[in-house]
Amino acid sequence: RRDAATGLLADGSAIVETAEVVGITDPDGMAVPVTERSTLGMGEAIRTLLDLDVRKFYVALGGSSTNDGGAGLLVGLGLKLFDADGKTLDPVPSQLGRIARIDATGLDPRVREAEFTGMSDVDNPLTGEHGATAIFGPQKGVTADQIATIDAALAHFADLLEPALQLTARDKPGAGAAGGLGFALHMLGASFEAGAEVVARQVGLDIALEGATWLITGEGRSDVQTLHGKAPFIACQHARAHGVEASLLSGAIDPAALPRLSEHFSGCFSPAPGPITLEVAIRDAATLLANEAEQLARLKFGSR
Template identity: 65%
Template sequence: MTTSTSPRPPIVVIAPDSFKGSLSAEEVAAAIGAGIQAAIPGAQVRLKPIADGGEGTLDALMHAGGERLAVACRNAAGQVADSPVGILKDGSAVIESAAIVGLTDAAGVAVPVEQRSTLGVGDAMLKLLDRGARHFLVALGGSSTNDGGAGLLCALGLKLYDAAGEAVPPVPAQLHKVARIDASGIDARVREAKIVAMSDVDNPLCGEEGATAVFGPQKGVTPEQVGVLDRALGHFAAVLEQALGRSASGNPGAGAAGGLGYALLMLGAEFRSGAETVADHIGLDEALAGADWLITGEGRSDAQTLHGKAPFIASQRARSKGVPTTLLSGGIDRKSLGELQGSFSGCFSIVFGPGSLQEAIANAPHLLQDSAGQIARLWQTAAGAKR
């Protein structure tokens, strides 16, 4: 006589990135988790929202606990507004550039890119220093600025002067006028701080692969402005490096966030992969221990996903523990499917048929839940057949 046993409910780790402009990573994880549990009652689901250093990084990190704050700081146009920051349980302060000087901030991008600055990121750092923070995680993705981080440095106490000794505003259109920099007023507490700059960008500050040429157009830099603003950044960097006695303009990551990465490097920051840093802080490896399956995803997946994006980092962590990974995204680039399949055991879009983008965004939670449920049924059937 033989007895049959049904497969045990799986332990599923869900570590998605956000669906930009639609759902946060936390909301995406919750929707996928609901679909799994509806299809496989009793499944143990571990939600670990992830991000790669862009929009949504603060939310992903705060999922693990900590204190969320609203601090008054300047947006890219110089207007004061409350922006979210966080302090994690270990005392690390989190600043998300996209939440302060982001491309999606209508008020901040109401002025031309050559008039925008990162003053607000410096404002946020000062407010957190006042609260005792000395370890900073700065997420660089999604910024609307191209000022080489001059605004950040000026908010922290740096002073820019032209040849006549007049103050120079820290905006791209004025950086070519900088003749002298006084760094003596930089807040002394910055020297005590450990700064981790989170980004998957390895571009230098200037040149054909620099901040202005590569990322400027998406922020509003016109073809005619590229050379002008690039030269302005190069000039600013030359004067700054002479004043501070160090060099970083050619370092990988200096071009991140319109050169904000450069300013942080000049302050002694360590550059790290955003997704790797978030994965460490949210305990993704611990969640994968003993797991049967990982589901991850993002708004749209293509070949760029494999260059340090959150789903790829999550899949690599899972692979190291022998856990298969399914990619469930808003959309999948069919031409990239062959490349994606090398890192994921199945790539799926949540869209069931033709429809408008507006409809997909409005129905995203239900589409995620339904798609996750169907994938879970397939997984359960395959697991049962193996047993």
């Protein structure tokens, strides 16, 4: 177990970030076999916020280490899973295929009063060849010979959960986000929105663009996936709607993606001055970005 932060906004809503609670960058969490990881901490975090009278939640669905179909989140909110002998099961992939009965009567009643927004940039379903396990599982440690078994376990979980909650959600867009955590949110009645759109609204991007002449945006590495709802592309769309040019300044730019990226961005740049190691890039990131941004500004506005 580890401590994780959540965010409270001025309007009383909360942000719960999957990458913070069950993140793929957590070495201790990743040391646990993927078949034994769960999103239980997500449910516990939401329950704690419910105790603080929060009723509006933004759940960021990127960067998860889990592949449990959101079973952990629901168990954290009071759902119970039982095997054929009536014994309680842990909400982890290795146990989902053994579920014989789901008891939803203990689900925290305050969930019905809450409003959930899933912040996701993917539209994958829960299961199948385009589902959570097949597409995103390998980056979390799911091996090729585990994909079919875990995918079947998630399907079995959905087979029992959907009638228990009288909803159908496994094929809804985003159900496969964050190892199926999106499925659990759909089962709680969540709406879904591109995470970058939520952030843009919360930080007042459109207000900042009024009267602006140029936007610089970027990410760790830009490629064709950038154009599928990633933050720089959303920022670029907002800028263009205001008649403002947008340039891309990312840690790396995929050369093969330049023609597509250049259809939207007024120049695509990287701060790396030459071949450098990842260690150096991380260590000197602030200086490298500042130097390159200055050179871009000189190019656009002259040396004044």
